[in-house]
Amino acid sequence: MPKVSLTVNGKPVTVEVENRTLLVEMLREQLRLTGTHVGCDTSQCGACVVHVNGASVKSCTILAVQCEGADVLTIEGLASPDGTLHPMQEAFREYHALQCGFCTPGMVMSAIDLVQRNPQGLSDREIREGLEGNLCRCTGYHNIVRAIAAAQLVMHGKAKELPRAAE
Amino acid sequence: MGFEGIGASVRRREDLRFLSGRGTYTDDINRPNQAYAVILRSPHAHARIRGIDTSRARSAPGVIAVFTGADMAAEKIGGLPCGWQVKNKDGTPMAEPPHPVLAVGKVRHVGDPVAVVIAESKAQARDAAERIAVDWEVLPAAATMEAALKPGAPLVHDDVPGNLCYDWHLGDKAAVEAAFAKAHKIARLELTNNRLIPNAMEPRCAVGEYDPATGDYTLWTTSQNPHVIRLLMGAFVLNIPEHKLRVVAPDVGGGFGSKIYHYAEEAIVTWAAGKLKRPVKWTADRTESFMSDAHGRDHVTKAELALDDQGRFLALRVRTLANMGAYLSTFAPCVPTYLYATLLAGVYTTPAIYAEVKAVFTNTVPVDAYRGAGRPEATFLLERLVDIAALEMGMDRVEIRRRNFIPKDAFPYQTPVALQYDSGDYHRTLDEALEASAWATFEQRRAEAARRGKLRGIGISTYIEACGIAPSAVVGSLGARAGLYEVANIRVNPTGSITVFTGTHSHGQGHETTFAQLVADRFGVPMSQVEIVHGDTAKVPFGMGTYGSRSLAVGGSAIVKAADKIIAKAKRIAAHLLEASVDDIEFKDGMFRVAGTDRAKALAEISLAAYVPHNYPIEELEPGLEETAFYDPKNFTFPAGCHICEVEIDPETGEVEVVNFTAVDDVGRVINPMIVEGQVQGGVAQGIGQALLETCVYDEAGQLVSGSMMDYTLPRADDLPDIRVGTAVTMCTHNPLGVKGCGEVGAIGAPPAVIGAVVDALRDYGVRHIDMPATPQKIWRIIQAGRQRLAAE
Numbered sequence: 001m002p003k004v005s006l007t008v009n010g011k012p013v014t015v016e017v018e019n020r021t022l023l024v025e026m027l028r029e030q031l032r033l034t035g036t037h038v039g040c041d042t043s044q045c046g047a048c049v050v051h052v053n054g055a056s057v058k059s060c061t062i063l064a065v066q067c068e069g070a071d072v073l074t075i076e077g078l079a080s081p082d083g084t085l086h087p088m089q090e091a092f093r094e095y096h097a098l099q100c101g102f103c104t105p106g107m108v109m110s111a112i113d114l115v116q117r118n119p120q121g122l123s124d125r126e127i128r129e130g131l132e133g134n135l136c137r138c139t140g141y142h143n144i145v146r147a148i149a150a151a152q153l154v155m156h157g158k159a160k161e162l163p164r165a166a167e
Numbered sequence: 168m169g170f171e172g173i174g175a176s177v178r179r180r181e182d183l184r185f186l187s188g189r190g191t192y193t194d195d196i197n198r199p200n201q202a203y204a205v206i207l208r209s210p211h212a213h214a215r216i217r218g219i220d221t222s223r224a225r226s227a228p229g230v231i232a233v234f235t236g237a238d239m240a241a242e243k244i245g246g247l248p249c250g251w252q253v254k255n256k257d258g259t260p261m262a263e264p265p266h267p268v269l270a271v272g273k274v275r276h277v278g279d280p281v282a283v284v285i286a287e288s289k290a291q292a293r294d295a296a297e298r299i300a301v302d303w304e305v306l307p308a309a310a311t312m313e314a315a316l317k318p319g320a321p322l323v324h325d326d327v328p329g330n331l332c333y334d335w336h337l338g339d340k341a342a343v344e345a346a347f348a349k350a351h352k353i354a355r356l357e358l359t360n361n362r363l364i365p366n367a368m369e370p371r372c373a374v375g376e377y378d379p380a381t382g383d384y385t386l387w388t389t390s391q392n393p394h395v396i397r398l399l400m401g402a403f404v405l406n407i408p409e410h411k412l413r414v415v416a417p418d419v420g421g422g423f424g425s426k427i428y429h430y431a432e433e434a435i436v437t438w439a440a441g442k443l444k445r446p447v448k449w450t451a452d453r454t455e456s457f458m459s460d461a462h463g464r465d466h467v468t469k470a471e472l473a474l475d476d477q478g479r480f481l482a483l484r485v486r487t488l489a490n491m492g493a494y495l496s497t498f499a500p501c502v503p504t505y506l507y508a509t510l511l512a513g514v515y516t517t518p519a520i521y522a523e524v525k526a527v528f529t530n531t532v533p534v535d536a537y538r539g540a541g542r543p544e545a546t547f548l549l550e551r552l553v554d555i556a557a558l559e560m561g562m563d564r565v566e567i568r569r570r571n572f573i574p575k576d577a578f579p580y581q582t583p584v585a586l587q588y589d590s591g592d593y594h595r596t597l598d599e600a601l602e603a604s605a606w607a608t609f610e611q612r613r614a615e616a617a618r619r620g621k622l623r624g625i626g627i628s629t630y631i632e633a634c635g636i637a638p639s640a641v642v643g644s645l646g647a648r649a650g651l652y653e654v655a656n657i658r659v660n661p662t663g664s665i666t667v668f669t670g671t672h673s674h675g676q677g678h679e680t681t682f683a684q685l686v687a688d689r690f691g692v693p694m695s696q697v698e699i700v701h702g703d704t705a706k707v708p709f710g711m712g713t714y715g716s717r718s719l720a721v722g723g724s725a726i727v728k729a730a731d732k733i734i735a736k737a738k739r740i741a742a743h744l745l746e747a748s749v750d751d752i753e754f755k756d757g758m759f760r761v762a763g764t765d766r767a768k769a770l771a772e773i774s775l776a777a778y779v780p781h782n783y784p785i786e787e788l789e790p791g792l793e794e795t796a797f798y799d800p801k802n803f804t805f806p807a808g809c810h811i812c813e814v815e816i817d818p819e820t821g822e823v824e825v826v827n828f829t830a831v832d833d834v835g836r837v838i839n840p841m842i843v844e845g846q847v848q849g850g851v852a853q854g855i856g857q858a859l860l861e862t863c864v865y866d867e868a869g870q871l872v873s874g875s876m877m878d879y880t881l882p883r884a885d886d887l888p889d890i891r892v893g894t895a896v897t898m899c900t901h902n903p904l905g906v907k908g909c910g911e912v913g914a915i916g917a918p919p920a921v922i923g924a925v926v927d928a929l930r931d932y933g934v935r936h937i938d939m940p941a942t943p944q945k946i947w948r949i950i951q952a953g954r955q956r957l958a959a960e
Contacts, residue, residue: 020290034195035188037420039368040453044876047368075188085186093182096841099849100675101185102192102368102420124889131884135876137368137421138675140852140913141884143845165841167176 006070008033009077017064024048024059027074035075035105039135046134049106050074056113058133075105078112087162088112091151092144095165099138107134107144115152122152172688176841179680180694181673190418193372193389198446201374202231204436205292206449207282207299208458209274212308212530212869213321216273216281216301223298224284229291232443233299234435235282236269244268244438247429248403249495252646253333253504253526261333261526264324266494268404268431268438273306275323275493276531277871278458280431285439285447308530308869312467312488315529323493323528330528332491333500337508338521338584343473346482346519350473354556360544361939362465362490362863363856364879365537367674369420370451371460375436379444383411386437390416391426391672392712395649397704399429399497405438409704412437416702419674423853424536425460426674427714428497432459457874462863463537465490466503466544472517472552478560478567482519483511485548489526489534496535500526505645506541506633506715512582513549514593514631514807515571520583530869536714538853538914542632547939550628550919554926555935564923565601568629569594579900586633588805589900596831596895597629600809603893604829612813622816623826624930626923627809630916634908635720635804635899652799653717654709655725657686657733659792661778663771665690665697667729670710671722672702675849676910677842678718684838685723685904689730690770691757708795716908719838720804724902728796736792737773743784744768744776804899804907808832810851810916814924821947823859823925824888830916831893835907840894843909848890850913856882857914858921858939880940929953 005014008031015030027033027050036059039047048059051073078086088108091097098104114130115122122130127148128141136144146165153159171177184190221233246265253261270281282299286292309315309323315330323330347353374387384407390396393414400414401407419426436447451459467488473481489503508522539546557567573580575592582588601607609625616623636642639650654670667686673679683697690697700706713722734754741759742749745766753762760767776783777792813827830847837843860880864872873879898905918939925941926934932953937945 018290028195032197033188034192035190037192037369038194039370039420040876042453042875042877045368045453075186079187089186092186093178096179096845098182098185099677099845100368100421101181101190101418104185105188108186125885128884128887135368135881135883137366137423137853137881138849139845140848140850140882140890141887142848142852142890145884145889165176167840 002065004064004068006067006072008072009074015064019065021064022060023062023064023067026064027059033074033076037102037105039102044135046110047103047106049109049134051109051113056110075108086112087154088151090162091147094162095143095147095150097139097143097147103134103136107136110134111148115148115155119156121156124149171684171694173684173838175684175839177680177684177694177839179677180683181677181679192369192418192420193374193387194450196374196387196417198374198376201446201448202285202287202443203289203292204283204285204439204447204449205289205296206280206432207284207296208455209270209277209279209281211274211303211305212277212310213306214274215304215306216270217304218302219282220300221282224295227291227295227298229287230284230295231287232285232439233282234269234439236267236271239269240271245404247431248399249500250497250648251501252648253335253500254646255333256336261500262327262331263495264327268434277869278532279493283435283439285443310530310865310867310869312490312527312529315527323530327528332526332528334525335504336521336523339519340521342519343482343484343521347473347484350481351476352474352559354472354474354552354559356548356552356555356936357469358548358551358936359938360464360466360468360547361857363463363537363861364457364863365423365425365460365463366456366881367421367423367425370453370456371426371430371432372450373433373436374446374448375440376446377441377444383413384437384441385413385415386433387415387417388433389419389426391419391422391674391714393672393702393704394670394710395712396429396433400434400437404434413705416672419672422674423538424463424540424714427712428461428535454875457879458532458871461496461533461535462492463534464544465534468548470548470552472556474556474560478562478570480515480517480571483517485511485522487522487524489524490531491526491528492531492533493528494533496533499533499535501646502536502541503544507545509584509586510542510545510631510633511549511584514573514629516573518583531865538850539911540715542911543915543918546628546630546915547919550630551922551936554923558935564627568597586803589802590897591805591807591833592897593629593807596808596833599893599895600811600829600831603831603891604811604827606811616815622818622928624814624924624926624928626812626920626927628916628920628923629809631805631807632912632915633803633805634716634911635800636715636717637803638801639799649711650799651711652797653711653721653725654795654797655722655729656708656795657726657729657793659733659770659774661775663696663774665692666700667697667726668700668707669722669726670707670712671718672713676713676718676846681719681839681842682723682726686726686730689727691755692770716910719904719906720899720902720908721798721800723904723906724800725796725798727903728798729794732794732796733792736788737770739784739788740773740776741768744782801901804835806832806834806907806909806912808912808916810920812920812924814921814928816925816928816946818950821943821950823941823946825855825921826888828888829891830913831895832909832912833895833897833907834909834912835896835899836905837894837896843894844892846909847892847913850911851890851917852882852887853914854917855887855921858918858941860886860940862940
C-alpha cells in the first residue's frame with residue numbers, strides 16, 4: 001500500500017493508505033481526527049471541509065495520496081495550543097451559529113477561508129453566497145451569517161474584540 | 168458571571184466540544200476488533216426474491232459473514248414493531264403487516280434491506296456486497312397513492328386488500344352536513360402536502376457490541392430516544408431483556424423526527440455482534456439515508472369550509488389520503504390521525520368538523536413523523552382554506568381570521584376535534600406580527616417592486632399546534648402502545664454539585680444549557696455546579712426521548728418535580744441541623760433558613776450531612792440526596808402564533824425570493840431566548856424549504872428520483888432570508904414551568920405564509936392556490952398561462 005507523508009495540524013505524519021482512500025477517511029479512520037465529518041456522498045454538504053495548503057477543500061473529494069507533502073488543517077488544529085479559540089469559533093458560540101454541531105467543523109473551516117479570501121469585507125448577501133457549498137439543517141443560516149459577519153471584523157483587524165450578540 | 172437564570176440568553180455549554188472537533192457522534196466511536204457492516208438494498212420498488220446466492224461474497228477478501236432474511240428468520244428474529252394502533256371507522260384494527268428486519272420473500276421499496284455483509288473493513292464489505300447475486304422477479308409497483316388505490320393495483324402486502332392500512336374518521340358528520348346545508352358560501356380546496364426527506368446532516372449510524380463474559384449487549388446509535396429503542400429492539404425484535412441491553416445515543420447530528428424510530432440496521436448490528444462476538448459498525452452513506460430514513464408528510468386532501476354571510480366559519484369537512492410507504496414505521500399511524508385531524512380547529516371557533524383519513528401502503532420508503540408531524544399538514548390546509556374563504560367572501564385575510572379567532576377569555580377551550588386548549592392570545596401574536604412586518608404599508612412595497620419589474624406578495628398564517636406529548640392515558644386510549652411521560656433523576660453530590668439525568672435527548676436543542684439554567688435557578692446555585700446527563704440507558708433510569716417538542720414541557724417538568732422532592736428532603740435535614748421545625752425552614756437562593764432568623768445552611772452543607780450522616784435524623788430519613796421523578800403531562804401544550812412572509816417573484820424566470828419573514832410565537836415561558844430564536848429560525852427554514860424547494864419524487868416504477876443532495880433541494884444559505892423572531896407569551900396552565908414548546912412551530916407556521924405570499928404576488932394571474940414546492944417552473948407556467956389568458960380577453 002502507498003505511504004503518504006504530510007503535515008496535519010502542524011505535526012508531520014506518515015500514513016499507509018489504499019489508493020482509493022479519501023483524505024477524510026484517512027483523517028477520521030487512521031488519524032482518529034473525528035472532528036471532520038461526512039454528511040453526504042456527492043460533495044454537496046461541506047461537513048468534511050478542511051484546509052489543504054491554506055485553502056478550503058472538501059476532504060471527501062480528494063484522495064489521501066494527492067496530499068503528499070501537503071499542510072492540512074482540521075477543526076482540531078484551529079484553536080491556539082493554550083485553548084484560545086479562533087475568532088470564527090468564538091463567533092459561532094457567541095452568535096448561536098450551531099445547534100447539532102455536525103455541519104459546524106466544515107462550516108467554520110469554509111467560513112475562515114471565505115473571510116481570508118475577502119480582505120475587503122463581505123456583505124451578508126456575499127456571506128450567504130459564499131456558503132453555497134455548506135449545508136446546515138438546524139439553524140436556517142441566520143445566526144451563521146451573523147457570526148461570520150462579526151468574526152470578519154476581528155480577523156481583518158477592524159475590531160479588537162468580537163462584537164457581542166444582542167441579548 | 169452574568170445573569171444565567173430563567174430568561175437569560177446563556178451561551179451554550181455544548182458548543183466548545185462541537186467547535187473544537189471534540190463531539191462524539193456515533194460514527195466517531197470505534198470499538199476494539201470492530202468489524203464493518205454494509206447492507207445490500209433492493210434496487211427495485213417491488214420484487215419477489217427467487218433466490219440469493221451469497222457464495223461469491225462470502226469468499227471475498229476480508230469477509231467475516233453474510234446474512235440474509237432467511238438467517239434471521241431461522242433464529243426467530245422478530246419484525247420491526249409499530250408503536251401505535253389506529254382503528255378503522257368500524258372499530259376493527261388497522262392492517263399491520265409484518266416488517267422483517269431483512270427482507271423475506273419479497274422487497275417492497277427501493278432501499279429495502281436484503282442482506283448484510285460484515286467484513287474487516289468497510290471497503291471490503293462494500294466490495295463483497297456487490298458480489299451477492301439476487302434472482303429477482305420484478306413486480307409492478309404501486310408507487311403513488313393514486314396507483315395503489317386503483318382497482319387491481321399491485322398489492323404491497325399480499326394480505327392487505329386494496330393497500331388500505333386504515334379508514335379512520337373523527338368528528339360529528341351529521342352536524343357538519345347540517346351546517347353545510349345552510350352555508351352562505353363554501354370555500355373548497357384540493358391540495359397535496361408534498362413528501363419530504365428529513366436529511367439531518369449526520370447520517371444514521373449504529374455500533375453493536377456483545378460481551379460473551381456477561382451476556383451484555385451494547386448499541387450505540389443515532390437516536391432521539393435510546394430507551395425507546397432498547398424497549399422496542401429488546402422486547403420485540405431480538406428478545407434481549409432490558410437489563411442485558413444498553414443503548415447509547417451520544418452526540419446526535421440532528422433528528423427532526425427521522426431518528427425517533429427503531430430501524431433495521433440497529434437490530435442487524437446488535438444481532439450480528441452477538442453471533443460473531445465482535446463489535447459491528449454500520450454507517451449510512453447519504454444515498455442510503457435517502458432510501459431508508461423515514462420520509463415525512465405526503466398527503467392528498469380535499470377540504471371544504473362552510474361560511475355564514477358574515478364570514479364566520481360554520482363547519483369544516485376534510486378527506487385525506489395519507490401515504491404510509493411500504494411498512495408501518497414506529498409512529499406512522501398516529502401522524503395523519505391524532506396529530507393531524509385533532510388540529511383542524513386551528514385557532515378558530517369552527518363549531519363542527521369532520522375528517523376522514525385513509526392510510527395507504529405504497530412501494531416507497533416508510534413515512535413517519537417529520538418536524539411538526541401532522542400539524543404542518545393540518546395547518547397548511549386550514550390556512551390555505553382560510554385565504555380562499557377570504558377571496559370567496561371578498562374579505563381581508565386578516566379580518567376573516569380575527570372574526571373567527573377563539574377569544575382570549577374563552578380558555579380552557581374545547582374544540583370539536585377532541586383537544587382542549589389551555590391558554591393563548593391569538594389577537595396579540597397577530598397584532599405584534601402585523602406591526603413587526605409592517606403589514607399596513609405593504610402596498611407601497613408592492614408598488615415599488617412593480618417599478619423594478621418584480622411581483623411582490625405577502626402571506627399570513629395564524630397557526631396553533633399541539634405538542635408536549637402526551638398524557639399517557641389519553642394516548643393509550645387512542646392506540647399508543649407506550650406511555651409518554653418523562654423521567655428525571657437528580658443527584659446532589661456530597662459537596663453540593665448537582666448531576667441531572669434526563670430521559671430526553673438533545674440533538675441540537677441545547678438541553679445541556681437550558682436544563683442546567685432551569686436547575687441552577689431552582690436550587691439557587693451557579694450553572695457551573697450543574698451537569699446534565701442524557702442519552703445512555705445505563706446512566707438514566709428511564710425516558711421516552713425527544714420529539715413532539717416535549718423535552719422542556721414534559722422532561723423539564725419531571726426535573727422540576729425531582730428538584731422539589733430534593734428540596735423537601737433537604738428541608739427536613741436542615742430542620743434537624745438547625746434544630747428547628749421543618750415548617751419553619753424556608754429555601755431561597757440556595758440557603759435553607761429558619762424563617763425570620765439568620766440561622767441557615769447552604770445546600771452543600773445539607774448534602775454533606777446527607778452523605779456523611781454523623782449528625783442526621785437517621786431514624787426518620789434515609790441518608791443520601793437523590794430523587795427520581797416520573798412526570799406524566801396533564802394535557803398537550805398549545806404553542807400558537809403568527810407568521811408573515813413577503814416574497815418577490817421574477818416574472819421572467821418564476822424564481823421566488825423570500826425578502827422578509829416575521830414570526831411571532833407564543834411558546835409559553837422562555838428559559839433561554841437565544842436558543843428559542845434559533846429553534847424557530849431552524850423550523851422556519853425547513854418550512855420555507857418545504858414551501859419552495861423540497862420534494863421527494865418517485866417515478867412510476869417506484870424509483871426514487873430525488874435520491875441525493877444533488878437531486879433533492881435542501882435550502883442553502885442564499886435561498887433563505889434573515890428570519891425575524893419575536894415571542895408574545897401566555898403561560899401553559901398545566902405544567903409547573905408554564906412552557907409550551909418551540910421546536911416545531913417554525914415548520915408548522917411557515918409553509919402557508921410562504922405560499923400565501925406567492926399566491927398574493929400572482930393575484931393578477933388568476934391563481935387561487937399553488938401546491939408546494941412553488942418551484943420557478945411551476946410559477947413560470949402560471950405566469951405564462953395568465954398572460955395568454957389576459958391577452959385573449
